[in-house]
Amino acid sequence: MILAVLEAEGGALKKISFELLTAAARADEALSSGGVTALLIGPGAAAAASSVPAATAREVLCAEGVAFEHYAPQAYAQAVLAASEAASAKAIVFGATSYGRDLAPRVAAALSAGLLMDVTDLFAHEGGLAARRPVYAGKAIAQEHALGERAVAAVRPNAFAARSQGGAAAPARALAVEVEAQNVRAKVREVRRETGGRPELSEAEVIVSGGRGLKEPANFVLVEQLADALGAAVGATRAVVDAGWRPHHEQVGQTGKTVSPGLYVAVGISGAVQHIAGMSSSRTIVAINRDGEAPIFKLADYGIVGDALEVLPELTREVGRLKG
Amino acid sequence: MNIVVLVKQVPDTATRIKIASGGTEIERQGVNFVVNPYDEFAIEEALRLREQHQGQVTVLTVGDEKSEEALRTALAMGADEAVRVSAAATDSMTTARAIASVVHGLAPDLVIAGKQAVDDDEGQVGSLVAALLDWPQVTVVTKLELKDGTGVAEREVEGGVEIVDFSLPAVITAQKGLNEPRYASLPGIMKAKRKEIRQVSVDAKTVGEPTLRTLSLQLPPERSAGKILSGMDASSAAKELVRLLHEEAKLI
Known part of the structure; x- marks a missing residue:
């Protein structure tokens, strides 16, 4: 069995969960492991379980209760280990999100299992699980093999196509997990939301990013307007983050986020090596830059050589007209 | 407040990667190696906590003699002690086992690491060490406050910030934004040159079997015009x- 550790919020599955189910199916095929069991932990687990399609999982295990009211890595790891045992899992698949990246290592350590982190593909190798994963922020691609009896993987958002939703729901049941309070010594107290209604960078289908070519922080409003017209997330280069124009959580690149959206629009970005590393796996790249010789154009599928400040309002207007 | 900071030496982020002839590693020749950028935030945070709470900052790396350069940089920034761990560690798990065994002996109040190394981009050693020691962890931290054996940390998550309560000893991993790392002063650099770096060997039994093996390393496909x-x-x-x-x- 493959255990897919799904993510939900407010009783609804997150997009990564449907991508995870694709990855889990891939792992199941690679290991001939006998199917996929899904796991949901925390408040609303049972509600979210009702949207796991029967075609994607044999069963959904739900760990709810006071121990799981807020994220606590030690308690949540206990739940994953209990589910792994119940399902006799050969591999456990997480999303490479802030949740999965935090939780997967604790599970891997408990099982002495290889943790394939931030993978973009899974395949069989010598009877075990192997993966492709970007390293050096995407400047190179590694193939890694998880040795030993069991494997753990965390899959990069946007790397696996989401499984189709709807249809009959997979059967769900409650998973009983013993958690001793004194063994839980880190716990989330509260969550502060900070996106301003835009999609989150690492999950976004479309990203509009700005760099030095915008000349001053106030001009970022032009980037935001295009982003809003496209329903996109806003990104930024290290240069403008370090200059204090934009918050760090918007930084794309080797010391920021590595993103793989369907469409990446780079505005006033020349294309420093460390920025390119963070976005070069985007499916389609659009560059807008005054300097036609800028390295970003070597990567771009489409581009405009021109002043970002003149082109952006026109683009926003055209997109608005198209979307009506 | 005794703090151990985990550091790793990595290629500069401006490096253009070339694959070495074996096809599983990068060509190291001509590469400029630096302290992993996220580890600089970890070092800085440890120094600030020492300023507030007294105690000692020990920097620790697992690696060969060359990796001592990273320790010297941390010493120049103001760390008190440096430990280089020699171990036959080939992946994150074996590295974490080696680190956990040494940290166990040092018995600090806090371990701080960078949230990930910008070479293998795994970001798992910090949490693995926490799990192996049965300590709590808070990863990707942008704000940290400690008081009387407990702490409050803010961690960056998709679209927001989680505020986490934890107790010491614990492992924290540092995200950009946690602080502004200081530059090493000239006297600091001179002093760091003379400091002794303690060598600790961890035996093969403690390191155990690796859990991952690199099959290949390739450059990404070129994009067409x-x-x-x-x-x-x-x-x-x-x-x-x-x-x-x-x-x-x-x-x-």
Whole structure:
């Protein structure tokens, strides 16, 4: 069995969960492991379980209760280990999100299992699980093999196509997990939301990013307007983050986020090596830059050589007209 | 407040990667190695906590003699002690086992690491060490406050911030934004040169079996040349680009 550790919020599955189910199916095929069991932990687990399609999982295990009211890595790891045992899992698949990246290592350590982190593909190798994963922020691609009896993987958002939703729901049941309070010594107290209604960078289908070519922080409003017209997330280069124009959580690149959206629009970005590393796996790249010789154009599928400040309002207007 | 900071030496982020002849590693020749950028935030945070709470900051790395350069940089920034761990560690798990065994002996109040190394991008050693020691962890931290054996940390998550209560000893991993790392002063650099770096060997039994093996390392496929519009006025270029994205790429 493959255990897919799904993510939900407010009783609804997150997009990564449907991508995870694709990855889990891939792992199941690679290991001939006998199917996929899904796991949901925390408040609303049972509600979210009702949207796991029967075609994607044999069963959904739900760990709810006071121990799981807020994220606590030690308690949540206990739940994953209990589910792994119940399902006799050969591999456990997480999303490479802030949740999965935090939780997967604790599970891997408990099982002495290889943790394939931030993978973009899974395949069989010598009877075990192997993966492709970007390293050096995407400047190179590694193939890694998880040795030993069991494997753990965390899959990069946007790397696996989401499984189709709807249809009959997979059967769900409650998973009983013993958690001793004194063994839980880190716990989330509260969550502060900070996106301003835009999609989150690492999950976004479309990203509009700005760099030095915008000349001053106030001009970022032009980037935001295009982003809003496209329903996109806003990104930024290290240069403008370090200059204090934009918050760090918007930084794309080797010391920021590595993103793989369907469409990446780079505005006033020349294309420093460390920025390119963070976005070069985007499916389609659009560059807008005054300097036609800028390295970003070597990567771009489409581009405009021109002043970002003149082109952006026109683009926003055209997109608005198209979307009506 | 005794703090151990985990550091790793990595290629500079401006490095253009070349694959070495074996096909599983990068070509190290001509590469400029630096302290992993996220580890600089970890070192800085440890120094600030020492200023507030007294105690000692020990920097620790697992690696060969060359990796001592990273320890010297941390010493120059103001760390008190440096430990280089020699171990036959080939992946994150074996590295974490080696670190956990040494940290166990040092018995600090806090371990701080960078949230990930910018070479293998795994970001798992900090949490693995926490799990192996049965300590709590808070990863990707942008704000940290400690008081009387407990702490409050803010960690960056998708679209927001989690505020986490934890107790010491614990492992924290540092995200950019946690602080502004100081530059090493000239006297600091001179002093660091003379400091002794303690060597600790961890035996094969403690390191155990690796859990991952690299099968291959390749450069990503090159992207083919795109359609670049130049010499057009902003309005016509924008119209044409939107048309291409709509009709050809079918993205909007």
